[in-house]
Amino acid sequence: MGNCRSRKITSLLTYITPLLIISILIAVAALKRNSDTIANSQNEAAWYVLQLNKEYAEFHHQLHRYASGNSDHNDMMLQYEILWSRFTTILTNTHISHLYHFDGAYHQISKQFAYIQSIEQQLIALEPGDPEQALITQVKERYENLVVFLSHKFRLSSGDLLKRVEATQTMKLLIYFLLCAIVLLGGILFWALWRESTSMRKLAMSDTLTGIHSRLWLNNHLNELVDAQQPFRFYLVDLDGFKQINDTQGHHIGDQLLKVVATRLAALSGEHYHVARMGGDEFAVIESLSVQHEINISQKLLNSFQQPTVLNGRTFAISASIGSSEFPLNASSVSEVLQQADFAMYEIKQQGKNGVLHFTSPTIQTTKPGSTSSKVKPFSRGI
Structure with a gap:
């Protein structure tokens, strides 16, 4: 309004x-x-x-x-x-x-x-x-x-x-009056534009469906952390089986499920953690490592999906495949952080879903004459 x-x-x-x-x-x-x-x-x-x-x-x-x-x-x-x-x-x-x-x-x-x-x-x-x-x-x-x-x-x-x-x-007085009116209206116009710009920026920084931070906010925040060389761990959260629920139960139920997940993840937000929606059924959690803390974020993320949710009178079990990467330990840029977390997330899906996998080192492929390629898995299994 x-x-x-x-x-x-x-x-x-x-x-x-x-x-x-x-x-x-x-x-x-x-x-x-x-x-x-x-x-x-x-x-x-x-x-x-x-x-x-x-x-x-x-x-x-x-x-x-x-x-x-x-x-x-x-x-x-x-x-x-x-x-x-x-x-x-x-x-x-x-x-x-x-x-x-x-x-x-x-x-x-x-x-x-x-x-x-x-x-x-x-x-x-x-x-x-x-x-x-x-x-x-x-x-x-x-x-x-x-x-x-x-x-x-x-x-x-x-x-x-x-x-x-x-x-x-009379004309001089009229001109003075009009100039004052323009200055006043100009100030009001500037204030209205500033307020609208602030409001639009706030809307752009928030996800319209879930109300948590948007992908734009996420990109800006990641760039700020990298520019400031502040260490952090990035978690990419992808819901397991969301497409099936969304296709069979309808988009309305799918949207409700996304809201429930966002609410549960938002409970993690605090001084050291920030939650955002990347789009679709993908979410992101940023864990600040600049200050030592004893909370196990990996376990908290998994616990967020342990309890089933009731949507439209029906109970649905939910889980997520989560991949993470750490800056600057493993990645030197935002794009590397996202790529490594995405790589880890797909790896955990191939391993059976419903888990957390931390990227620890680049994948090394070696090929020798007369032999097949071998891979060294660059992950550590989360709890």
Whole structure:
């Protein structure tokens, strides 16, 4: 149940974490846009707008001088053309496209430009001598309205920029929150993965049927003992007649028998003994020889199979053929330990089963011309 919950948490966090990362990227992009808008509004856009105000003011000044008779018509029209080009630059220059981010700014400038365009014929026909005429007054009012509007729009405290600044602060807080959330969820995800990994390793190290150590645990433990050069004796336990019981009584009865054997062997587990299932009907017992002890493990192994077992209302006599090898006395590696114990186990089966045989030295085969091979049996009979 706990493993299932841990896997669900891990799966959920696996989906949530990328979404949070994407959210952070979106928030960072939005923050950059707002920051660029604020920066650009104080730089490029502000410069263009100031230039527009300057040229507009200069045009009004030249218009007033012409109407007063202090300037000629060409100077006034030249300033009109300069103002015209300034409007065109602002409205068509792609470098100040962020002007659209300010509500009404583009519309107001376009409206002013349309007005400037509409008075061209009036300017061409304008005669000097009346500095207070309606056209000059109208140009002045239009200019003053534009100055007030743009000054308000491009101030940092204006409504548009203030919203940008507030949005930027909000985005920063959101990014901080998302970063904290990712750190927290990352920690939870790491914990869930660690817990799941620990649980899976624990499951892998235990035999699913019997609950004792698995073959994986056995291999790891044997390698650790060999690497540390710690002496031990390895017992390979193979059940006698298990295949017949499993085939005739059914796999369910066979599994029950394996559980009974595992329970009996597990009773040997302690400071100096460890029990594992190698697979099928084979078990293993590791006896540590690093500390002297007086218990006869060979006898204890045989005693584990002396008492019959009752399965599904029927009594079954059980026995085992057991071969052993000792490290480093007879074997120098894990593979040699396993081979020698397996060799000894098959030898005891050939000798009538139900016993323990210790591997003592390699089998020596000698062949002479004109003679048959002879074998020196490399075993000592266990009790």
